[in-house]
Amino acid sequence: MSLKEYNQKRNFNSTAEPEGEIKKSTSELIFVVQKHAASHLHYDFRLEMDGVLKSWAIPKGPSMNPADKRLAIMVEDHPYSYKDFEGTIPEGNYGAGNVIVWDNGTYTLADYKNTGDLETKLKSDLQKGHLSFNLSGKKLKGEFVLVKLKTKQENTWLLIKSKDQYAIDEDVLQQDKSVLSDMTLEDLENKPKKIHKIESF
Template sequence: MKSWAIPKGLSSDPKERRLAVRTEDHPFDYKDFEGIIPEGQYGAGEVIIWDKGYYINITRDSRGRTVSMEDAIKKGKIEVYFEGTKIKGGYALIRLKPGKDEKENWLVIKLKDQFVGSLPDDLQQIGQSVVTGKSIEDLKKTNKKKKILS
């Protein structure tokens, strides 16, 4: 499963450009994981299922033909339509030129559609898991209690 970390989260404002850092691909089974990844392991920390749904690849070439996701990633321009519980609408991911840190950085930009402005500026306002209703803070509290008890 192709993955990006978006430190400031998605925006529903097409004028906002958010950094999206490409991460290693995740096994598809990870889509159902919610919990705590122990310190010292890749991705350590608290994980919630913040949103759930599906996406449609809407990337097109200059002639309007569909571009495969694999080719879109290679070319550095992806357009997707999200149909999630929280996130809806079109987004573009555009790869930036490689920097000194060797990370594959992209920009994620909201496409203009009927879902512009549908998200609060502070995504923490809707920060609960769509599966359990827990927040990252709830998991942190659970993690602290476990450390105290062990």
């Protein structure tokens, strides 16, 4: 997988974001959700796949309510090491604003039977535009589905919570603190020059 677009968009002399390199988990695949106060507040949902983090920007954030269908715009691949990035992207840089790790954990494909190559299955499902997976996070749990919409914009998807024992009506976004540092975006706003990089896996 290429990280060329990610690297081209960033000046690593002025942002503490990690430079793009291919890397994989040693055991379970990871996911991360970063809350990002850029020009517009949104949540970046990322799934480890083939050495990178496949990434979707979700304007309204993920939901644990199956009735909610969240628009998810697929963006450029991010490096595996981005999973721990918290801090402030300085003005003048792509995506300038504050970032916290809102949730993280591991994930598995919902219909994977431990037969065949997992990476091949992941890439096949992504290509088909339908990913069904189980999240084991601190806030997001259970089965979710990412479905690609048939529109003129090829990067438009929906993130939907499946009906299972973890589904709830309450707004999970009210849990607004970082799972790494226990900070909110407002806390970062008061410390705009401090960059937080905390290893979690």
